[in-house]
Amino acid sequence: MKLKGTRSTFYLFAAMVISSLVIGSYCKTQFVPVPAADATSTAESKLKYAPVDVEMKLKKVGEHSWYVQGKAGIATDNAGFISNAGVIITNEGVVIFDALGTPSLAHTLVQKIKEITDKPIVKVVVSHYHADHIYGLQVFKELGAEIIAPEGVYEYIDSDAASSRLEERQFSLEPWVNENTKIIVPDRILDKAEKFTVGDVSFSIEVIGSAHSDGDLTLLVDNDRVLYTGDIIFEGRIPFLGSNQTKHWLKTLQNMESLKIQALVPGHGPTAERPLESITFTREYLAFLRNNMGDAIEEMIDFDDIYKQIDWSDYKKLPAFEEANRRNAFQVYLSMEAEGS
Numbered sequence: 091m092k093l094k095g096t097r098s099t100f101y102l103f104a105a106m107v108i109s110s111l112v113i114g115s116y117c118k119t120q121f122v123p124v125p126a127a128d129a130t131s132t133a134e135s136k137l138k139y140a141p142v143d144v145e146m147k148l149k150k151v152g153e154h155s156w157y158v159q160g161k162a163g164i165a166t167d168n169a170g171f172i173s174n175a176g177v178i179i180t181n182e183g184v185v186i187f188d189a190l191g192t193p194s195l196a197h198t199l200v201q202k203i204k205e206i207t208d209k210p211i212v213k214v215v216v217s218h219y220h221a222d223h224i225y226g227l228q229v230f231k232e233l234g235a236e237i238i239a240p241e242g243v244y245e246y247i248d249s250d251a252a253s254s255r256l257e258e259r260q261f262s263l264e265p266w267v268n269e270n271t272k273i274i275v276p277d278r279i280l281d282k283a284e285k286f287t288v289g290d291v292s293f294s295i296e297v298i299g300s301a302h303s304d305g306d307l308t309l310l311v312d313n314d315r316v317l318y319t320g321d322i323i324f325e326g327r328i329p330f331l332g333s334n335q336t337k338h339w340l341k342t343l344q345n346m347e348s349l350k351i352q353a354l355v356p357g358h359g360p361t362a363e364r365p366l367e368s369i370t371f372t373r374e375y376l377a378f379l380r381n382n383m384g385d386a387i388e389e390m391i392d393f394d395d396i397y398k399q400i401d402w403s404d405y406k407k408l409p410a411f412e413e414a415n416r417r418n419a420f421q422v423y424l425s426m427e428a429e430g431s
């Protein structure tokens with residue numbers, strides 16, 4: 091009896107253990123949310139190059155020169171497609187100007203390029219490091235292209251603003267900007283003008299210094315007289331002066347006016363209808379600020395007073411006047427004070 095009783099207790103105990111294991115595993119499948127198979131497919135759905143549903147068309151602006159035009163809007167509109175990218179096709183390789191605002195957009199651009207040439211993408215020239223122009227860089231880097239950028243970009247790359255902006259875009263432009271998106275550092279930094287040739291096409295890079303950002307450059311396709319300017323030329327609106335070396339910016343614009351260009355592709359929006367006028371407009375605006383702020387500093391008038399005294403009527407009617415003008419004027423005031431000291 092004793093033995094039997096012990097045996098039945100054992101069977102009862104064993105039954106309890108087994109049933110608790112069954113119930114336990116049942117509970118696990120019910121309440122543990124991500125089984126292994128699902129985790130893999132979630133990661134895969136966040137692929138580096140999630141497809142984008144935006145219209146992207148290569149437009150020809152010179153014999154070798156093309157561009158795609160981002161749509162008007164804020165940075166997170168149109169799947170982030172708000173900035174332009176240039177594409178120059180030579181008989182030996184393709185040169186890209188600016189890398190668009192997400193890896194997905196850059197990947198789409200690569201597919202578009204493949205429709206018209208089988209040449210490899212060999213270089214990417216970056217006008218400046220701002221999120222809407224650089225998040226596509228990793229796509230070109232993976233294809234083996236050399237990334238060239240102006241001096242000053244490390245001010246951005248090393249800044250807290252750059253990492254918090256990426257975090258914000260991983261949220262606001264998800265899934266096109268995601269945890270696989272990274273800021274690619276350039277292979278080469280230029281601190282002065284440089285010429286180079288790829289196949290049958292020659293190029294001139296002009297380094298502007300700190301203008302719209304901490305470092306800006308432009309690219310001229312010599313053969314086609316097509317100028318890619320990034321964000322330093324604005325047509326029909328008040329420019330945004332992101333930094334303070336307006337003296338050098340002004341000089342560069344003066345040189346640009348003599349380039350005899352056929353087409354000007356800005357960083358945003360359509361090609362300038364009258365390239366020379368766009369350059370002249372930006373130059374005159376900068377000159378106007380510098381003349382007025384220079385006089386004020388000489389006469390020791392403080393900024394608030396001079397800002398009120400200036401007749402802004404030529405600019406007041408233009409878009410972005412309210413948002414940008416006072417800030418621009420103040421930047422110039424400060425930078426000219428520093429130039430004089």
Ligand SMILES: [Zn+2]
Nearest residue numbers: 173222321357
């Ligand atoms: Zn931009």
